[in-house]
Amino acid sequence: MVNDLNLRLEMAVSGDSVIINIEGLAHSIEEMMSPDSLVLPKSCIFKIPNILYRQNEKAFIPDAFSFGPLHHDGNPNLKAVEKIKLQYLQCLISRLHTSEIGKKMVIDLIKAIKEVEKEARQYYAESIEYTPEEFVKILLIDGCFIIELFRKDAYEELREKDDPIFTMSCMLQLLYHDLILLENQVPWIVLERLFNMTKQQTHTESLLQLAIQFFGTTFSATPPTKILPLNDIKHIVDLLRKWLVSSIKEEENNSEYWEVMPSATGLVEAGIKFVKATSESILDVKFNDGVLEIPPLLIQETTETAFRNLIAFEQCYTDCEAWLTSYALLIDNLINTTKDVDILCESKIIHSWSNRKEVVQFFNKLYHNTYVKTFYYGRLCNNVNGYCNSRWPRWLAVLVRNYFNTPWALLSTLAAIILLILSFLQTLYTIKC
Structure with missing residues (x-):
C-alpha cells in the first residue's frame, strides 16, 4: 500500500529491481513545466526547426553581426563587430546631447528597455539564460545600432567620414543578410522605444518608413513608392512579411x-501570355482573360536568405497565413526547366544575378518540408487550368506559333489570305457575268 509521496516504487525489469523516487521525479517534471521552459503565446522569435535548417544552413546563420541573445555568445567570429555597435551608440548619444547629459541619456534608455524586459523576453521561444541586466544590455546596444543604421542609410549627413558600415562595400551586404534572420531578431517594441527616445524633430520619417526604405530592394529592383501603415509588428522579419x-x-x-x-x-x-505587373508586392499575382500578371522579382545574393526566413516564420508562428510559402509553391509550379526561366526573364518578371540552372534549383527546393494549410493561389491555378483546357486558346496559340512567329511569316500569311479573297471575288464576278 502507498503511505506517502516518499515511497519507492519497485518494478521488475529483466529480473532486476529498479527503484524510482516518485517525489523527486514529480519535482523534476514540475520544473520542466515551469513558464520559463514552455513556448509562450507571445513567442515570435524561434530557433529554426532542423527539418528547415538542413535545407541550407547558411541561410539561417549570421555572417558577421549577431542581434539579440540567441547568437550573442555562440560564435567568436561575430565578436569582431561589437566595437562598431558601440561606435554607433556613441555617435547617437553625442549627436543628441553634450557628454554630461549624454550619460543621463544612456540611463534613460536603460530604464526604458528595463520596463519592457520581461515582455521582450517572452518574444523568444527559447529560454533566455542571460540575467535581466545582461539581456537589457544586449537589447540596448543592438537596438541602438539598428535604428542608427536605418537613419544613416536615409540621411547621408549623419554618416561620419570614416563610418565603417558605409565606407566598406561588404558591410551593407553582410547586414542585409544578418538583419533578416529569424534567429537574429530584436523585438520591435525595443526598437520603437529607442527610436522614439532618440528622434530629432528635423527627421520626420517613422521607424517603419526607414526600415522599409532600407530593405526596399530586397525583392525588387524598384524601391517602394508608398508605405502602408502596419500594426502589431513583432520584429524586422514580421515587418517585411506584413509589408x-x-x-x-x-x-x-x-x-x-x-x-x-x-x-x-x-x-x-x-x-497564355505572361505580363510584368505593376504591383509593389511580389505576392500580387493575377490572372484574367488569358493573361498572367506577375510582379517582377529580383533574385540576388540575399534572396534565398529572405525567402527561407520568411517561410520559417510562417511555419513557426501561431495562425500565420502562409503567403510566402504559397508564393514559393506557385513559382515552383511555373519553373521546371531553364526554358521556363527564359520565358519569365523575357517577360521581365524575373531579374536574376544567377544562371538559369541555379534559378530552377532555387525554386524547386524553396518550399520543401513545409506545410500549407491554405494555398492562397488555389483559385488562380484553377482558373488558369480551366483556360488551358478550353480548345480555342490552344488552337490560337498553335496558329500564332506556326504561322505568325516572325514578321515575314505574318506578311506571307496575310498575302496568301488577300490573294485567296481576290481569287474568290474574281471567280464570283466571272460566274455572275
Whole structure:
C-alpha cells in the first residue's frame, strides 16, 4: 500500500529491481513545466526547426553581426563587430546631447528597455539564460545600432567620414543578410522605444518608413513608392512579411480544392501570355482573360536568405497565413526547366544575378518540408487550368506559333489570305457575268 509521496516504487525489469523516487521525479517534471521552459503565446522569435535548417544552413546563420541573445555568445567570429555597435551608440548619444547629459541619456534608455524586459523576453521561444541586466544590455546596444543604421542609410549627413558600415562595400551586404534572420531578431517594441527616445524633430520619417526604405530592394529592383501603415509588428522579419502581404489588393484567391498548373512553357503553348505587373508586392499575382500578371522579382545574393526566413516564420508562428510559402509553391509550379526561366526573364518578371540552372534549383527546393494549410493561389491555378483546357486558346496559340512567329511569316500569311479573297471575288464576278 502507498503511505506517502516518499515511497519507492519497485518494478521488475529483466529480473532486476529498479527503484524510482516518485517525489523527486514529480519535482523534476514540475520544473520542466515551469513558464520559463514552455513556448509562450507571445513567442515570435524561434530557433529554426532542423527539418528547415538542413535545407541550407547558411541561410539561417549570421555572417558577421549577431542581434539579440540567441547568437550573442555562440560564435567568436561575430565578436569582431561589437566595437562598431558601440561606435554607433556613441555617435547617437553625442549627436543628441553634450557628454554630461549624454550619460543621463544612456540611463534613460536603460530604464526604458528595463520596463519592457520581461515582455521582450517572452518574444523568444527559447529560454533566455542571460540575467535581466545582461539581456537589457544586449537589447540596448543592438537596438541602438539598428535604428542608427536605418537613419544613416536615409540621411547621408549623419554618416561620419570614416563610418565603417558605409565606407566598406561588404558591410551593407553582410547586414542585409544578418538583419533578416529569424534567429537574429530584436523585438520591435525595443526598437520603437529607442527610436522614439532618440528622434530629432528635423527627421520626420517613422521607424517603419526607414526600415522599409532600407530593405526596399530586397525583392525588387524598384524601391517602394508608398508605405502602408502596419500594426502589431513583432520584429524586422514580421515587418517585411506584413509589408508584402499588405500591398496585395484585396481579393479572395484561395480554394480548398486546386490542381497543379502547367509550367511556364506549357502555359505559353496553351495560349497564355505572361505580363510584368505593376504591383509593389511580389505576392500580387493575377490572372484574367488569358493573361498572367506577375510582379517582377529580383533574385540576388540575399534572396534565398529572405525567402527561407520568411517561410520559417510562417511555419513557426501561431495562425500565420502562409503567403510566402504559397508564393514559393506557385513559382515552383511555373519553373521546371531553364526554358521556363527564359520565358519569365523575357517577360521581365524575373531579374536574376544567377544562371538559369541555379534559378530552377532555387525554386524547386524553396518550399520543401513545409506545410500549407491554405494555398492562397488555389483559385488562380484553377482558373488558369480551366483556360488551358478550353480548345480555342490552344488552337490560337498553335496558329500564332506556326504561322505568325516572325514578321515575314505574318506578311506571307496575310498575302496568301488577300490573294485567296481576290481569287474568290474574281471567280464570283466571272460566274455572275
